[in-house]
Amino acid sequence: MIAPLTPQNVMEYIKDFNALGNQALKNLIEEANMRDDVLPPVQLEVGTLLHLLVFLQQPQSVLELGTGIGISTIFMALGLPKKGRITTIEKEEKFATYAKKNFIRMEVSEKINLVVGDVEQIVPTMTDSFDFIFQDSGKQTYLPLLDKLVTLLKPGGVLVFDDTLFPTFDLPERNKRTQRAIHRFNLEVKSHPDLESFILPFAHGLTMAIKKD
């Protein structure tokens, strides 16, 4: 696993100050981190931040790209207003099956519509609009899907992208293509006429953007 940007002693210190003291969710993350057959979920702190952002914005409709086993989806679901719903897309059937079980375990299933498929095929066909979008799927999909995600987002809506400080990490040669792709993506976000954005230097880097009215 790639070490987060934040020093370990800071992570240790803040972990007891989390707004979401949900032990069942902490257990779920610990279980996921111990497995080697799933990609790592968001860290507790990133999940808590997503939860707070959703709780602040009170979106009726959330779109997530890259469900994994559903940890980030659950963090957001627990911050939704009563009628809020999440559509989340995952291409790996096996992960989607785990995610469904986790949604039942955390009692959030009725808030979540899980779509199994490739975001590069599904997102371009979507027509619904969303108040909040979280992109955490394949890093090579970030740039090609950027304009479509901005179109799907309502004015005033929030877009969050995970892992956007990948270009700053000292990674092996096999990751260079992904690092270049994320760097090109960061440049596009910065100059996008419809977005105001900021890269939060936390975890692996989180870009937060708002669609201008």
Ligand SMILES: C[S@@+](CC[C@H](N)C(=O)[O-])C[C@H]1O[C@@H](n2cnc3c(N)ncnc32)[C@H](O)[C@@H]1O
């Ligand atoms: C880092 S994991 C997501 C973790 C999850 N968001 C969480 O924090 O709990 C990335 C996920 O995106 C999925 N993924 C990657 N490329 C995808 C694509 N093109 N379409 C759909 N899902 C994709 C992977 O299978 C993986 O489960």
